[in-house]
Amino acid sequence: MTQLDTAPARPGRKRDHTRDPEILNAALDVLAETGYDRMTVDMVATRAKAGKATLYRRWPSKAELVIDAVACLKVGDRDAPLPDTGSLREDLVSQIKPHSIDDGQRKLRIMTGLASMLSTSPELARTANETIVRPRIERNLALFERAVERGEIEPGLDLELIAGLSTALAANRMLLEGKPVDRDFLVGVIDAVVLPALGIRADIPA
Amino acid sequence: MTQLDTAPARPGRKRDHTRDPEILNAALDVLAETGYDRMTVDMVATRAKAGKATLYRRWPSKAELVIDAVACLKVGDRDAPLPDTGSLREDLVSQIKPHSIDDGQRKLRIMTGLASMLSTSPELARTANETIVRPRIERNLALFERAVERGEIEPGLDLELIAGLSTALAANRMLLEGKPVDRDFLVGVIDAVVLPALGIRADIPA
DNA sequence: GGGTTCCGAAACGTGGAAGTTCCGTATAGA
């Protein structure tokens, strides 16, 4: 019905969409550092070495820019192969790599920056949940289910709840206690909470 | 040196300090509902049926008003007697009362509203931690230690970590999943995570 | 009772950030 239906061929310079990821990444960085409310569009533009007009040409508002940035957030090592050592503990621990820790810290900071919006915008809450926390939980669930098939843990447990333990505790530690989420902490959570909840006694107590 | 050193006796109407708690409570309500950045001093004044000038006569800025409100937050049932049923599970479950659930939900929402400030203001982070989350953890720790003395759980566990499980999971559930933190959920956390982490097998599986 | 201060309410000044427009330059289509 509109003139754009049949004639989208406009003259003039085309938008350089290769810059989109840089802008969205800059938005995520500023978001992680300052939080949604204190973050300004100027900060994002400066960080991305772009003009503010360029940003508003592509996203209608600050809110939509942030939503898109979260939605396009690199899913991290989703495609990385799941470890399969035959031992659930080894599988879980082998997932804790320096790269994975840094990635997790950044995502945690992004979630913190979004916190004030999560209760206001259900759409953003759903997007953030699906792109940031779900992938991590899904990986844990996959490891758990393989352990069930091996007979290492018994069926019937609330795996969903247990798979979310590490992220919840990590968020708590960083936000409230202000302590770093390092390898020792994550291994400690696995041994002290996750494995016991799965019915696996700590076999390396000393 | 100033005239206030020796002569604090000023004439005129005195400040009605009985209104302080109402104002601080209104501030906490608005904070829980809208979050720190979207909260305005006008909202607090209107909610408290007070003038904005009255608020600024007592607190020099919005930030200090909020800090004071959090610091003066009613510590809830800190003085309520600890349950002592002889069974750790009974002790933990008996703490879950309707009043306690509502109180916890409100405090969780306040923490959410503060989230954007926690990483900015260490003073506020410490205050919020001490008045909101620590009391709950301390109660759990006390119950745990009595269970250690009874021989119900073995010593040497990371009780500090385990005592913070329920609050961390409750925050996660409300903020990310948007589901209510009700009695069933809290009991489920105790049975599926807390007690196993303490080395107590679930004795009521069926 | 006079003077001083507090009260709630409303108007006011100010700064900062969202969103818009303009500029000079660069790039693509006709």
Next chain:
DNA sequence: TCTATACGGAACTTCCACGTTTCGGAACCC
């Protein structure tokens, strides 16, 4: 080559919330 658009950069407008001041009235001390 000419025109229309995108680009980075900066000025600009608009809006909103902090924080201040003013006002009529009420409470308290002398």
